[in-house]
Amino acid sequence: MRNTFSCFFVILFAYYSSYAQSSSDYFRKGKEQYDSSLYNIATDNFTQSITLNPRFDSAYYYRGYCYFKLKDTIQADIDWQTAISINPRCNIARFYHASVKYYNNDTLGSIWELDTVLYFDKNDKEALYARAYLKLELGYYESSVEDWNRYMLQNSGNDTAYFNRGYALDNLERYKEAIKDYKKSIEINPHNANAYCNLGNIMYDTKKYKTALLYFDKAILFDSKLKQAHYGRGLVKNSIKKDAESINDFNEAIKLDSLYTKAFVGRGVAKSHLGDYNAALIDYTKAIKINSGKENAVAYYNSGNMKVKLNDLVGALKDYYIAYKYGYMDAKNEIKRISK
Numbered sequence: 001m002r003n004t005f006s007c008f009f010v011i012l013f014a015y016y017s018s019y020a021q022s023s024s025d026y027f028r029k030g031k032e033q034y035d036s037s038l039y040n041i042a043t044d045n046f047t048q049s050i051t052l053n054p055r056f057d058s059a060y061y062y063r064g065y066c067y068f069k070l071k072d073t074i075q076a077d078i079d080w081q082t083a084i085s086i087n088p089r090c091n092i093a094r095f096y097h098a099s100v101k102y103y104n105n106d107t108l109g110s111i112w113e114l115d116t117v118l119y120f121d122k123n124d125k126e127a128l129y130a131r132a133y134l135k136l137e138l139g140y141y142e143s144s145v146e147d148w149n150r151y152m153l154q155n156s157g158n159d160t161a162y163f164n165r166g167y168a169l170d171n172l173e174r175y176k177e178a179i180k181d182y183k184k185s186i187e188i189n190p191h192n193a194n195a196y197c198n199l200g201n202i203m204y205d206t207k208k209y210k211t212a213l214l215y216f217d218k219a220i221l222f223d224s225k226l227k228q229a230h231y232g233r234g235l236v237k238n239s240i241k242k243d244a245e246s247i248n249d250f251n252e253a254i255k256l257d258s259l260y261t262k263a264f265v266g267r268g269v270a271k272s273h274l275g276d277y278n279a280a281l282i283d284y285t286k287a288i289k290i291n292s293g294k295e296n297a298v299a300y301y302n303s304g305n306m307k308v309k310l311n312d313l314v315g316a317l318k319d320y321y322i323a324y325k326y327g328y329m330d331a332k333n334e335i336k337r338i339s340k
Contacts, residue, residue, distance in 0.1 A: 193223035297326035
């Protein structure tokens with residue numbers, strides 16, 4: 001009886017050894033095909049591997065990635081979630097699951113998944129970069145800066161990371177630090193038009209118009225289709241009484257983006273400075289037509305100003321009331337003045 005019992009376990013052990021080896025063989029074939037970008041064939045082999053070993057988390061991850069490359073994101077994410085359920089430390093599957101959440105407009109859910117990746121590996125560079133970027137996108141600037149700091153301890157040569165940290169610092173009004181990061185970004189990548197443009201914006205905001213022009217010129221030199229640089233240069237020229245020239249910049253920005261409300265407002269300001277009130281009013285009206293929300297309160301206010309110039313006080317009052325409702329406080333004084 002003992003010999004029979006022992007024999008049974010020998011056979012059982014041999015069976016399961018063969019079972020595990022076959023799963024590994026299919027996985028190995030699938031991995032070779034995956035490495036050669038043969039995703040359809042690789043998917044079949046990973047499926048065979050999973051059939052023989054349903055707890056093989058790596059097979060689920062790689063099959064998920066194959067589905068992803070074959071543009072089946074839903075099935076890809078199912079596999080990645082299965083890999084995570086089998087092995088919560090399968091960080092690469094969790095990272096891609098976070099990516100799917102982001103593309104499904106669940107940015108907070110994506111950050112939560114990245115938090116978990118970093119819980120298991122606090123130095124995961126890809127997760128740090130992604131989380132820092134998502135926080136930046138949501139306006140969590142302080143927290144974003146902290147993640148960029150951690151990321152750059154490991155990778156100090158990434159110009160985009162310096163630019164992004166600079167952008168976060170810029171929004172925190174920590175301008176000296178932002179300038180330093182933008183300049184470092186340019187040092188690494190001398191053709192970084194966005195960094196030049198943002199330096200131009202800081203110089204404009206701090207009324208250093210000559211320097212701002214130089215930065216906007218550089219931005220346009222390296223990317224002539226960067227609408228923000230044309231717009232920024234237009235603002236500077238408005239401020240130094242080169243309104244006729246500024247109109248050319250606003251025209252170019254509008255040519256690049258026909259729905260660019262800020263450029264219509266900027267061009268309207270230039271035309272009003274030149275005394276062409278009707279043309280200015282047309283631009284403000286276009287801006288309002290594109291975006292009638294509170295973020296465009298200045299367009300209503302400026303439209304009211306033009307209507308005053310054109311003796312349309314009823315129309316001006318209407319625009320001032322909307323501007324005031326949207327938080328543009330200067331409109332209150334104009335309402336009082338007209339209502340006397």
